[in-house]
Amino acid sequence: MPTVPDTAVGLRADARRNRDRIVEVARELFADRGLDVPMAAIARHARVGVATLYRRFPTKESLVTEVFADQFEACVSVIDDALADPDPWRGFCAAIEKVCTMQAVDRGFSAAFIAAFPDAVDIERERHRAIQGFAELTRRAKATGQLRADFAQDDLVLLVMANGGIITESAEVAQAASRRLVAYLLSAFRAEQAEPLPPPAPLNLRDVLPSGGAGHQVPAT
Amino acid sequence: MPTVPDTAVGLRADARRNRDRIVEVARELFADRGLDVPMAAIARHARVGVATLYRRFPTKESLVTEVFADQFEACVSVIDDALADPDPWRGFCAAIEKVCTMQAVDRGFSAAFIAAFPDAVDIERERHRAIQGFAELTRRAKATGQLRADFAQDDLVLLVMANGGIITESAEVAQAASRRLVAYLLSAFRAEQAEPLPPPAPLNLRDVLPSGGAGHQVPAT
DNA sequence: GGTCAAGTGGACGAGGTGCTCCACTTATGG
DNA sequence: CCATAAGTGGAGCACCTCGTCCACTTGACC
Structure with missing residues (x-):
């Protein structure tokens, strides 16, 4: 269970510190504000420029995943x-x-x-x-x-x-x-004493519509 | 009960038609895309300019309410x-x-x-x-x-x-x-045969965080 | 028909996203 | 200490949202 993912090795010491701080801050912010906290806010809280954030995590989704x-x-x-x-x-x-x-x-x-x-x-x-x-x-x-x-x-x-x-x-x-x-x-x-139930719904987490997260929006017609 | 609200009386015939079409279209769009469908999309579907939409409903919230x-x-x-x-x-x-x-x-x-x-x-x-x-x-x-x-x-x-x-x-x-x-x-x-439950949570619809709707966002720090 | 207030649409401003570019700084290893 | 590649920050771009402005059109009444 690598808490330190492969992508973090070989970084310069300062870069490594920044990366860790980003992840830490992102975890906190996501936890109490949800996934839609702006990338800029994460960068600011981590005292880092947005560019730094984006070099480590090319996309918001990748940050969330991490x-x-x-x-x-x-x-x-x-x-x-x-x-x-x-x-x-x-x-x-x-x-x-x-x-x-x-x-x-x-x-x-x-x-x-x-x-x-x-x-x-x-x-x-x-x-x-x-x-x-x-x-x-x-x-x-x-x-x-x-x-x-x-x-x-x-x-x-x-x-x-x-x-x-x-x-x-x-x-x-x-x-x-x-x-x-x-x-x-x-x-x-x-x-x-279980009473009969209505039939189970064919639920797939796949077709759940993300409420506030990074989702595939249907383009407006 | 007034399906025709007071605010709709005294409108010119064409304006009245437009207003009705707006509400109808909004109802459909809200129903299957949720509250975050853009006002512009509603206007487009109702074949109306955004200005018309906004004169009838000064704010998105008022449209939703209606x-x-x-x-x-x-x-x-x-x-x-x-x-x-x-x-x-x-x-x-x-x-x-x-x-x-x-x-x-x-x-x-x-x-x-x-x-x-x-x-x-x-x-x-x-x-x-x-x-x-x-x-x-x-x-x-x-x-x-x-x-x-x-x-x-x-x-x-x-x-x-x-x-x-x-x-x-x-x-x-x-x-x-x-x-x-x-x-x-x-x-x-x-x-x-009900087993004891954990205590009820003091839920108030008030402090529910709207997921995709028009909500009070906490400004980023 | 003509007048004119009521009605209209599309361009636009303000503010907010995700993400990129590039001139500058700094850690590293010789 | 210095050369250099790795790292950095903030301005800026593209896009999207809500909501406004204003020159133009049109229905209603005489």
Whole structure:
């Protein structure tokens, strides 16, 4: 898990420092203002010219990718932890709770997670791994009879999107709200006395429209 | 109720036609592209100059308010219908389902509903009425023992925000997803064997950060 | 028809993005 | 210490947004 990505080696000492500061500042700003904080603001906070910023990260998307790389990794290891739990249902709940908390606490993460740039190959791979792991987790939790049988894979996306809708001015409030939403949903996911549901929606994170992030805008007609 | 607002009377016939076409076009565009469609695009689609648009609606916000006025009204009457239902729980569920469907089908409505401009007095009043009505509905549903006792008023906001997170390219998919989410949540709202929940979050639609709408941006530091 | 206020459209200003260019500075290694 | 390549910052470009201005057109009334 290289916190220091390959692209950062061979830099001059000062350049290296600047790069690190940029990433750090960007992480903070994204976290509490969301992905649409201007590049200029990031540069200013990092006490760096915009040119410097753009030489390190040729595009805003690349900066976002870099900033959230380890968060995505954390996501994957949350799933791994959950798979390691002897009680599948407990693992299932814990995984969902953790990811949703990450999402609630960090506005940028939520946006990055949902927008998830299709061309960022490594993120794509992480995501694939996470999805695989979650599928296994789901299978096991169903096998113990604690997760309702009609829980669909896509319901995870549903949950992530719904949780992504919880955005407030204060991170604390968002976290509290998210926790409660997740508690409600987990209770609905339990098998007991489950009433039939409407059919699962074919949700693909792909066709989620990014709300404030770097997205493909349809040109106006 | 006046589909023809006071501000539209006394206009010259052609002006009146233009105004109507603007509102109609805006409604369509907002519905499937969200609130951030440019004013120029609306004007173009209505085959009208921007100046015309701006004379009728001095600000984008005023246009949005006008466009969604009847939808907000519809919301209120959904609550009224629910209150008229002899079975409070059925009314409760129906109201939530209907509003969430409106939200899922119309991107602009969702954004307008959440952003809900604080200075649009009449909308504020409608909203107040809706909240009052819903509070009564909640009380009754709890009284019959079908709605869990720890359901909080703010959980409605929670639900609306979560449902607002369900945004996809296709309205059909969004609707299906929303329906499923709502089914999950309603099942969690039932009183039976309800496990304790984390405390309700003090959600106020006020401090929701508008995602793509006309919002108060914090100026960059 | 003629008058004229009401109505109109497109150019434009102000302000905000992402990103580039280029003259200048500075760390590095000999 | 110095040569030099690597690094830098801020002006500036292209583009997009909301909203305004003003010379021109047109419907309404006599």
